[in-house]
Amino acid sequence: MDFSVKSGSPEKQRSACLVAGIFEPRRFSSIAEQLDQISEGYISALLRRGELEGKVGQTLLLHHVPNVLSERILLIGCGKERELDERKYKQVIYQTINTLNNTGSMEAVCFLTELHVKRRNTYWKVRLAVETAKDSLYTFDELKSNKKVRRRPLRKIVFNLSTRRELTSGERAIQHGLAIATGIKAAKDLANMPPNICNSAYLASQARLLANSYSQNTTTMVLGEKDMKELGMNAYLAVGEGSTNESLMSVITYKGNPDPEAQPIVLVGKGLTFDSGGISLKSSDNMNEMKYDMCGAATVYGVMCVALALNLPLNIVGVLACCENMVDGRSLRPGDILTTLSGQTVEVLNTDAEGRLVLCDTLTYVERFNPEIVIDIATLTGACIIALGHHFTGLMSNHNQLSHELSSAAEQAGDRAWHLPLVDEFQEQLESHFADMTNLGGRPGGAITAGCFLSRFARQYNWAHLDIAGTAWNSGKTQGATGRPVAMLSQFLLNRSVFSSDESINK
Template identity: 80%
Template sequence: MEFSVKSGSPEKQRSACIVVGVFEPRRLSPIAEQLDKISDGYISALLRRGELEGKPGQTLLLHHVPNVLSERILLIGCGKERELDERQYKQVIQKTINTLNDTGSMEAVCFLTELHVKGRNNYWKVRQAVETAKETLYSFDQLKTNKSEPRRPLRKMVFNVPTRRELTSGERAIQHGLAIAAGIKAAKDLGNMPPNICNAAYLASQARQLADSYSKNVITRVIGEQQMKELGMHSYLAVGQGSQNESLMSVIEYKGNASEDARPIVLVGKGLTFDSGGISIKPSEGMDEMKYDMCGAAAVYGVMRMVAELQLPINVIGVLAGCENMPGGRAYRPGDVLTTMSGQTVEVLNTDAEGRLVLCDVLTYVERFEPEAVIDVATLTGACVIALGHHITGLMANHNPLAHELIAASEQSGDRAWRLPLGDEYQEQLESNFADMANIGGRPGGAITAGCFLS
């Protein structure tokens, strides 16, 4: 799909479709008012007849409006004008894209970027429109032999900005939006890949391809089981030893700041490409979805792709901790005691609490980079979903300023996070009779004790 920006009057657009907003109750946006005046009140007459109230998600497609060059006008309900915030703006864009795609509008000029969104400028509105459009049209159909596509899909979207002075920032917003959207798509594609294709070796191949594509700034190193053994990463290795697929840790280094004082930000992603639970095997219902246990690594890969595409002036290291947790004759067992890379010992009480066993060794490994910050992303425990549901991510941190920045970023992006405590009192639940600690601490505060284990 192609995106561009322009600045022009709505009545002069020779597009297949013009998109404008309508507020509740039946209030035309400024651009819609211009079109109404040009058409001698055609649009307002329709609203008076009750064709559209302006509620969020409502649409009305008009054909051959008098005195308007565009073939069609799409009216989109935007809710109450004073309540149009980031979340509602994205929903309006999403509805717009779906409607255009379903009604055969192969190209459109969108004036929704001229709506007032509290606290947001035109750069943000254009960038969010691009990101939302790409996300709305996303589908994973690479493995289908018969792909279902709209007969006349949306192929070109032009965003209108109020003045020509804002064209440059609008073009930059499109560039940034496409880079971010590409990173999100890459993460989703990895997550959706079936586990017989996407194993640790596949993650490693994607990491290497990233270095090939951005060779100026990106270097990838893949660490296999033999090198892990030499490093003392016995906890990580234990998780994957029941699988025939080799465990591989992919280290992607992006260098955008050549200063010797520029310490890197390290991102660590849990990459369990399939988690059966191991000997402590999971119930069969829903086990197919355990291919998603590598979405932490997928997210880190997507971020690294985006950082490289935007050529950000920072140094970032992304680690994809790939392996597979399977039962088998060589699988690790409940009751085993493992020695981690840090030298601490862990008693395995449940082999399905495997993510922390992988990540603890990776977190020790990345200390060699002397990072400015380490951010670990993982589908670490179902207890977090029990606590917060499916809409908010749990966040635990031992550095308050970084935690506050991440919470603020989550609010800005719409991908919200909520901070959970990391108190010493929770550590007592991890006490073991046979090792320095156990790998689980019981049901109470299960997400928190998982974080405490890694802290």
């Protein structure tokens, strides 16, 4: 779909459809007021008859409105004017795009970016509209033999801005929004792919293809089981012992900083392409969703797509830590003690607490990059879902400034996270009779003890952990990957890049 910005009055617009907001109860936005005046009260007469109240997401599609050059006008309910926040704005955009796409409007001029949204500027409104539009039209039908093809799909959206001074900011918002939407789509496509196709080798091939597309300053290196064994990554290897698919770690290195020796930002993604639980076998209910246990790796891949597309002036290393946790005669057992790459030993209490075993060796491995910061992303614990539901990503860190940066980026991008404490009281739950630590801290504070476990392998740098178990995918009727937290991490990288103040996502 094509996106653009312009500045013009509604009476001069000739398009398949104009989009304007109506507030509750039956209150006109400024653009809707102008359209009503142009049509000599045609719209207000309809509202007086109760055609549209203005509740969030309500729609009224009008054809051949008197004195209006465009073929249609779509009125969209925006709720109460003073209560229009980012969540309601996103709902409005989502409903708008779906209505346009389902009613044969192949192009539209959208005036919703002129609405006042609490604490948000024009850049944010345009960018979120682009991201939401792309997300609302997303489908994963690559493996369907009969694909649905719309006869007249929505192909072009023009966002109308109040003044010409905002056009530059709006154009940059579209550039950023399209890049982030592309990264989200890439992450969703990988995560939605079935595990018989999307294994470690498949992810490694995608990492190589990405580097080849940007060969000038991007490379990919893939470590196999032989390499990891020589290094001593015994915890990582133990998780994949029961699988016939080789464990592979893909390292994507991007050098966008003018100083090639600048310390990199390292992103580590958990990539369990399928997690049976191992000998500590999961229940069969919804086990098909365990293909999503590689959403951390998919996130890293998606964020790297964004960084490369925008040519961000940063050095970034993206690590896809991939393997498969299956049941076999060679599988990891409860009671096993593993010597990690760091030299610390871990007593395995539960083979379904496997992600932290993969990550602990990976977090030690990335010390060789002399990182400025390290962020790991993982569908790590069901306990995080109990704590935060499916709305917030769990955030833990050993560095207050990094935690603040990520929290701020999450708020800016509308991809929310919540900071959880890493304190010594939780560390005590990892004590072992036979090794340096166990891989399980018990049910109380399970998300935090998992973070505490990882923190023991991240003492050499500033580090943050994002637990996305509750936010990486949806179940039920809307089953599928969400692409979170690509938007949050992309905003974090944008904040660390050099852009002028008018392109900030906040007012």
